[in-house]
Amino acid sequence: MGTEQTDITVDITCNRRGLEFDFDRLEELARRVCRRFPLERAVIDIAIVGDEDIKKVNADFLDTAEPTDVISFDLSEEKELKSFEVIVNADEAQRQAEARGHSTEAELALYITHGLLHNLGFSDTEKNERRKMHSTEDEILQQAGFGIIYGK
Template identity: 30%
Template sequence: MSIEAANETDVEVDLDELIECAGYVLAELHVHPDADLFVRIVDEAAMETLHVQWMDLPGPTDVMSFPMDELRPGRPDQVSEEGILGDLVLCPTVAAKQAREAGHTTDEELLLLTVHGILHLLGFDHAEPQERKEMFDLQRTLLLTFLARRPAAPAVRITPPSGE
């Protein structure tokens, strides 16, 4: 699987973790191992330009997906067709605002948006209630199973000062 990422902002973003998350999602959805994905991190001005140009909506948004070959998920017994999945564009400053409101970290929000955007690239949508339920249930499962695979933070051991 070819997953590339570029951070075009001054915001520090863990590209390796986003790539790892994307790889996990694509593998879990049985996407062809030679599929290509590009993840682009942009500032609010660039995201607003894309949002207006492609969605005719004002202001920046958190994530946009630009599918190329209209790939779809495979099955456990058969991977999807080979091709270019497309581009995923994330805006970390919008993600940071959303993360604060949701009570989690910006890194976690960016991972959520990565999963969400990949599902859109694979044809999932949330316009209708049943589509929304299917997409958001799958998004939650993929994100939680990815996060569960991360190594646990080392336990903090507090040692009292000598003499106590």
């Protein structure tokens, strides 16, 4: 492992029972996203929650009392050290994975990548921005061994 990995700290917490996924693989994915842009120093906290928890966060911070797939925050206080929080919805990931024919882990990987890309400056508000963001997501996910998830 090179020094670029030691400067990107990833912590994943999960409050959902019965989910099977590889924490290490998702942590490495988060590092991969950061290194791609390139981000040398970062602290990334990823919370895997359910519908009710993400609905509360959505209501508290975005004034929408609905569940969503991912919410991300850039909590950075200094330019040299980025601090990102990404909250992903495991319940939505399970529903989407089942409907789209891939693993819940792959869907969670999509949500994590999507949240981090928002923190790194990507937007999905306009059609062209959305196309670029989703293309970048699938490229990263494919390189990380998850395959094409969004464009499937």
